[in-house]
Amino acid sequence: MSLIVSNLRKKYGDRVVVDSLSFEMPRPGVYALLGTNGAGKTTSIRMILGMLARDGGEVLWNGGELNVGECNVGYLAEERGLYPKYGLMDQLIYFAALRGVPKAEAKRRIARWAERLEVEEYLYPEKAAAQSSAGARRARVKKPRPKLADQLSKGNQQKIQFITALISDPELIILDEPLSGLDPVNTDLFKTIIREEIDAGKYLIMSSHQMATVEEFCTDITILDRSKAVLQGHLSEIKKSYGRVNLYLKTEREADEQIRQSGARLLSRKEYEYRLKVSGEEQANFLLGLLTRAGVPVICFDLREPSLHEIFVEKVGEVHEPA
Amino acid sequence: MSRLKQNLSGLGHVLSFSFIQLLKAKGNIISLAVFMLLALVSVPAASVFSSGSVPAPEPDYEYAAPAQDGEHLSVSYSVVSHSEHIDGREKGADSYFVQLVYSILVMMVSIMSVSYITGAVAEEKTSKLVELLMVSVKPLALIVGKILSVMLYMLMAFALVALCFVLSNVLSSVFLNSSVSFFAGADGVSLLKNIRAGTVIAALVSLLLGYFTFAIAAGLFGAACSATEDVQGAAGGCTVLIMLAYFVSVVAGAFGGPMSTVCSLVPVLSVFCAPAQYAVGALSLPLLCLSWAIQAVCVALLALLCARIYAGLLIYRGGRVRLWQMLRMARGGGKEAV
The missing domain is CATH 3.30.70 (Alpha-Beta Plaits)
Structure with a gap:
């Protein structure tokens, strides 16, 4: 498998927002898209995913045009959100169904991820209530209600969103600022999972302003500035070139x-x-x-x-x- | 065809999820329960309040000429309805009444649908969910799923309210011997029996076309919002349009004549006017069909506009997009920045 992004271009009126962006991932690994605010990272990601019409260029996955309907893609957007007033489990099953995961399998995966990301108490409140004796007494009287997204802290919402990105066990994962807003404990938890995905041979594209994180995971980088790629290549070679x-x-x-x-x-x-x-x-x-x-x-x-x-x-x- | 299939992939999931969430929403459950309760008590309540206060219509007696040739003298009389007696004046009143009732129904359906759709589309955008959804499902499937789910919900809600109303009628006529009942009036004439199948079809087709017109517009206006505070304004725009069409249709119904015919052909107004005017015999079947055709073209054009700019609107962030900006986007094939 390989991902080739070639000569991507996007203009809004006279303003060029992405100018001839090209990069390649011939093998699994992590590719970093870096850049200042408004440099064109998110626009590039949107074009790669086919959300935004391109003015030029192509995105090839295994030699053919990347079609998110056929390629198993997981995406954690920079602007993250959940339906504030809907049940969390309903939402996760819905997102899984949209990515072609059958309901029973989705439930199994959600249970696994919930345990992994320590969000069981929000997804399975009755289970959490049964574990505490006071909660168990209350649960016998009244069944605990499932949590809604707006009842969760930002970090826990981010965990649920991370599950939605990984629920289909994607082969291509795009993470836009995956660690922003997380406390150190959850940052480490996310990093461990990202590392596992890398070890499992996934293709990851990561966009981040946290250079230390990028350095930790990424093998290849592109630095964008005002729509143009100003530096590209293998990270260790780039560093070596600086001496x-x-x-x-x-x-x-x-x-x-x-x-x-x-x-x-x-x-x-x-x-x-x-x-x-x-x-x-x-x-x-x-x-x-x-x-x-x-x-x-x-x-x-x-x-x-x-x-x-x-x-x-x-x-x-x-x-x-x-x- | 395969492109359309691809664009609608995931529609079933969007439809079922949106529909289930509409059913689960606490506000919807409460409002539906209130409407059903009102429908259930409406006829008995009307019967209780009107008993003795409404005089039964006096029959008009016509003197028949006495029988000739030694036959028994007899006086025959026939009962003619009050409306037949003052036919010209009552026909206009009937037309106005039918137009008013139908317009109220359309207005209620339209405003509720617009509010649901604008809210649902804007919610996904303001909750920053759109990008996540668009990886898995095309914008066309998203909007069509929403429109169909709201249509299903409204259909279900109105069927339930209608069922309660029918139940209320039946129970009133059986237990209260109510003269208010629509099924068993004092003269034994059923009003519902007088509604022709053609009128029902005309109303349903017009309502459906009108629903799609307002729903697509609501989807576009919803997608034009980037913040929660914009939603009310967006839904308000559609609501004003609906209210305006409602008032014009009611006035046209009152005046009748060429004005009501013209209104029956103008898109948006025709949703309110055409079936009502057809029902009272003021609009011919060919003109009704022409009205549908115009309305269908209007829906198709709106759908085309929606297809061109909806995806762009969904990922746009900033102030609320105005109509002229949407049109500019459409001219640029949806690629233009707002």
Whole structure:
């Protein structure tokens, strides 16, 4: 299987919102679509899913035009929602039916996901009530009512939406800001599930502003800025191309003089902890030599490639800099 | 054909889900129960309040010439109805009454349907569900599913209310010997028996065409809303149109003549006027068919507009889209930004 997005274009009037976006996923993995707000990420996703008419380009899945009616797609939209006044179970069964999952199978899958995502008490209130003795007494008197979506916290609503995205066991999963608004515990829970989906050989497209998350999961990226792809490729190769230029230095006493002499650029400083930008390994080694010769005790000397966050800021900043 | 099939894929699920949720909605259960109760008590209540207060119509006596040739002198008389006696004036009143009753019925069905559809479409949009739905089902299936589910619900609700009304009539005529009953009047004439099958068909076809006109418009106006506060305004636009058509039709019914004929041919107004005018004999069958044809073209054009811009409207976010903006979108094949 493979996903090929080729030359996608979209215009609203005279305004180009996606300009010739192309990328490829020849094998399962995670592809990240990154970009500033309004760069065209969500529009691109909508065009990939066929929700929005394209002005040009094509999206191929296994060599043929991607048809969401035939390809098993799971989608977690950036703007998430549920029917506020309908029963949660009804909604999940409905979404499963729309994706072709029979009712009995849908119920089995919902039960599994409910347990996994710790939302059983909202989907099976009678079961939850039976587990607590006071609740069981109440349940005998009056059957507990199933919860409605608007009675759930934002995080729990997000879990239900995550179930709707994964209920059909999709082969292509598109997650638009999957971790936004989650607390650290639920973030870890979602991350574990995403990792499992990757291990199961799924194709994932992820859009996020959380660069650390993207770095954690994604193998390939596209950075969009004002409708155009400004950087594309394999993440580790992109990083390698930047070289090891980030230096974290921790000493036992002041090292300002040596840093100045080495020509390294000081980014930030907290007591004897320094974040520096060097031109490469040569300059870093030169600084280490200066420190050793000056007898400055070095506790930590960590030379790294730039983070995705830095690459993003640099790339987008470059584009935004006045000529 | 296969494209249409693809566009309508998932329609069954949308229809059944929407219909079940309409049935489950607490507000709907309560309002339906109230309507059914009102229908059940309407005839007995009318009977109780009107007993003794409404004088029975006095029969007019006609003197028959005495028999000739030694036959027994006899006086024969025939009972003629009050309306026959003052035929010209009463015919106009009948026309007005039929137009009024039918227009009220159409107005109720239309306003309730518009409110349901606008609300349902806007709910999906304002709840930010549309994108999730559109991965699995095409916009056409979404709107058609909603329109059909509301139609089914309204049909069911009216059937239940009508059943209660019939039950109320039967029980009143049996137990209260009510003169108010529509089944057993004082003269034993059943009003319901006088309704011709053709009139019922005319009313149903017109009602159906009218329903689709208002439902598609409601779907479009609902999709034009991005926020909950826009919904009332959107439904209000449709309601004003319906009310306007209602008033014009009632006035046309009162005046009759060419005005009612013209109104029977104008789209939207014809939903209210055509079957009522046909029922009172003011509109011929060919003109009724012409009225249906015009109305059908109107529905087709609205459906075409809907098909062109509905998907674009659904994913549009921002202020409420105005009619001229919709038309501009349609000109751009639904691709234009609002």
